[in-house]
Amino acid sequence: MSDSVIAADGRPLKASLNRALRRQKLRALALIAPLLIFILVSFVMPIADMLFRSVENEIVENTLPRTVTALEGWDSSSDQVPGEEVFEALYTDLAIAVEYKSHTRLGSRLNYEATGISSLFRKSGRRVKKFDTDIYAEVFAAADPAYADPGQWAAWMSDDTVRAQLPVTTSAYDDWAQMIIDTDGDIPAEETPWNFVYTALFQDAAAGASLPIAVDVSTVEPVSLRAEFGDLDDKWLDPEVWQTIKIYSPKFTNGYFLNSVDLMKGPEGVESRPENQQIYIKLFVRTLIMSLSIMGMCVLLGYPIAWLLANLKARTANLLMILVLLPFWTSLLVRTSAWKVLLQQQGVINDTLVWIGIVADDNRLELINNQTGTIIAMTHILLPFMILPLYSVMKTIPPSYLRAAKSLGATDWTAFWRVYFPQSVPGIGAGCILVFILSIGYYITPELVGGTKGVFISNRIAYHISSSLNWGLAAALGTILLAIVMALYWAYDKIVGIDNVKLGG
C-alpha cells in the first residue's frame, strides 16, 4: 500500500510532494542566484583562468608554426644546429610575425626560459627584411614577367592544382595575403608578393615541383638562410636557443610549474636551475614558516584576550571588544605605515629602548625591512581573526565547568588545561585556519615592511603580474599556493576534523 498513497487531489502522494518541494527549491535557488553568479564570475572563473594560464603555452606554435613543425625532425639533445629547412621555416614565420609585432611577445616569453632570446628576436625582427633573398624575386621576374604580376599570383593561388603543386609557396602566400589585409588593409591581388613568398617559391622549385610557368632554377645559387641568420646574430647557431624553442613548442607546458619549484626543462628532461636562480622553494618555505609563526603569535597573544573578553563583565568586555575591532576601522595601509614609524631604527620603539638603556645607540635593533617586521605587523593585523572565533567559542563554555573541575580537586592550572582548554580547541582551530590562510596569501604588509628578506611568495606573484608580465609563472605560483592551502586544510580535517572548527555558537 505504501507505494501508492494518493494525495487529496488524486495524484500519487510522492509526485505531489516532489512538486511542492521543487517549487521550494526553485525559490531558494532564485534567492541565491545573484550571489552564485557573482561568485562564478568573480571567483570561480578567475581561478579557472589562472589554472589554465599556468600550463597554457600556445604562443610559440602560433607565432612560429612552420618552425615548430620543422623542428620536429631535429634531435634537441644532439648539440647540433638544426638544418637549413628549419631556418627556411623560421625565415617565413619571422617575416610574418614581424608585421604582427608578435615576435617581441614571443621573445619575452622565451626570455623567461633563457635570457637573451628577447633581444635576439627584436634584433632579428629588424633585420630579417634585409636578407639577400631579394634575388629570388628578380630571378623569377626575369624568367617571366607574370611572376611579378599580383593578379597572376592571385589567380594561381586560387587554382587548386597549382596549390597542390606548390605547398610551401601556398602556405607562405596565404599567410602573406592575410597579413597584408590585417596590417595594411591592402588587397592581395594588387600587391606584389614579398621576398619570402618568392623564397618559398624557389624552395618548391628547387624541390622539383612543376611551376605554373616553368623556370630553370638549377643555375641559381641558393641563399643559405642559415648563414644569413648566423650573420645576423651567432646566437642562432647556438643549439641552446633552438633547444629552448623546441622544448617550449607544445601547446601546453609544465614549464611554469617547474620554474615555480626551481626546476627547468633541459634537453635531457627536468633539471634543477642554476644555484643563483633558485628562489621559489626558499620563498615558499619562508612563506609557510612565517605564516606559521604569525599564527603561533596570534594564538599566544589572542588566547588570553579572548578569555578576558569571554569572562569579563559585559560593559568592560564591550569596551575591550571595541579595542580589538579598532584595527578593522582603520585602513590597512595606515596601520602598516604606522608600524614603519614605530619600528624604524630611528623609530619610537628603538628610541625608547635606547632611552631606557637596554639597547646601545650605535646598535639599534633592526625591526623593519626584515622578517621580524613582517611578523610583528602581520600579527597585529591578523590578531582579530584569531580573537573573534576564539571569543565566540569561549563564550559558549559555561563557567560552571571550571568550578566543577576545581570542586573535584583540580588546581587552577589543571582545571584550565584539562577542562577549559580542550573545549576551546575548536576556536583555536578556526582562528588558526583563518589566520594561516590569510597570511599565506598576504601581500601589502610584507611589501611595505618586509624589505627583501621578509617578503612572501605573494609579493613575487605580484611582481610577475605587474612588472615582469610573466603571467604564466604567476599563475603557476598561485596554483601551487592554492594547492598548499588545500592540502593543509585536508590535513587539518584528517587530524583535527573540520567539524571541530567553530566560528561561534
Add this chain to the structure above:
Amino acid sequence: MTSTDEAFVAFDRVQKSYDGETLVVKDLNLSMPKGEFLTMLGPSGSGKTTCLMMLAGFETATHGDILLDGVSINNIPPHKRGIGMVFQNYALFPHMSVAENLSFPLEVRKIGKSDREAKITRALDMVQMGDFAGRRPAQLSGGQQQRIALARALVFEPELVLMDEPLGALDKQLRETLQFEITNLAHQLGITTVYVTHDQTEALTMSDRVAVFDDGRIQQLAPPDELYEKPENSFVAQFIGENNTLEGVVQEIKGETCIVKLDSGDIIDAVPVNVTSVGERTKVSIRPERVEFKKERLQEGTHTLKAEVLEFVYMGDIFRTRLRVAGQDEFIIKTRNAPDQERLTPGQMIEIGWLPQDCRALDA
C-alpha cells in the same frame, strides 16, 4: 540542635556583598552535624547559591567565618576543600567519557589506576549507570547525566556534598525518583549534604532539616513537619504549603492562647507566636485542612466566623472549597473525600472554626 563547637559545617555570622552596596547574605548563622541532609529553600535571588558558593570556596565571605570540621576554611582554595558538588546544569565535561569524568577527581588526587577503576565501577553502580561508562555526556538523557554528575561528586568519597538545584531541569516523575535515590544514597553513605532548591515539596520530602531563606536571612531552620505545622513567621507560613491569612489586632493574650480582633470586627482564637503585646498588628495563619465547618467537631466555646461558599472544586482525594471570610475572598478549606463528607455548594452560608492551637498569630 548541635552547638557550633561540634558542628561539621558551621556558618558563623557570615555576610556577603557583591557590589559593596547591598548585602546578599545578611548575618548567616548555621551549624550542621555530620551526616545531616540540610536543604536551603527560598525564592529565587534569596542568596541560596551564594551561600553554597561560599561554602565551596568560589565566593569569599565579606564578613564572618565558615568552619568545616571545626577549622575555618576561609583561606583554603576550593580544590583543597574536598567538597563534592553537583551543579544544576550537571557540568559534565563534554570532551570526556563518563568514565573519564569520574576518573578526573581521582587522577588529580594521584590515585593508582586499579584503585581508580574499582572506585569508578562502584560509583557508577551506586547510581545504576554501570553500563554507560564509555558514553559521552551528550549521548545521555538529562536524568542519566544527573546521575553521572552525582556519581562524579561522590566518587572521591567527600564527606560533604553540595547540590545546587540539581533536579531543576528534569520532569516531575524523574525528579521524584531521583529525590528518593539521592536521599537514600546520602543516608547510606553517611555523607553530610547541603541541598539547594526553590521547590518546597522537594525540600520537605528530602531533608532532615530545612533552612528557609528570604532576603539573605534564614527565616526558619527546622525539620519539615515543624516547618509546616509551626511556621515562626508569616513568610514561612506563606511560603511553605497552602495557607490562609487573616489580618487583625491582638486584643488579649492569656498564656498559650490569645484573642485577635480581625479588621472585619470578628473575633478569633489563636496561638501567639511572635506577638507579645496587646494592640499589636498580626497576621494569623490557618492551614486549609485544619478548618472545620461542623459544629460538633469544634471545641466548646471557640469563636466561629460566618462564611459564604464561593467555589467548590473536586480534586479526587480532597475537596477544595473557596470561601468569603471576614471580607476576604481567598479563604481556602480542604476536606478529605470520605463517604460521610459534606459537599458544599456555592452560595451556601456556613460557620467555620478551628482548634486554637492550629491558628498562629504571626508578625504583621
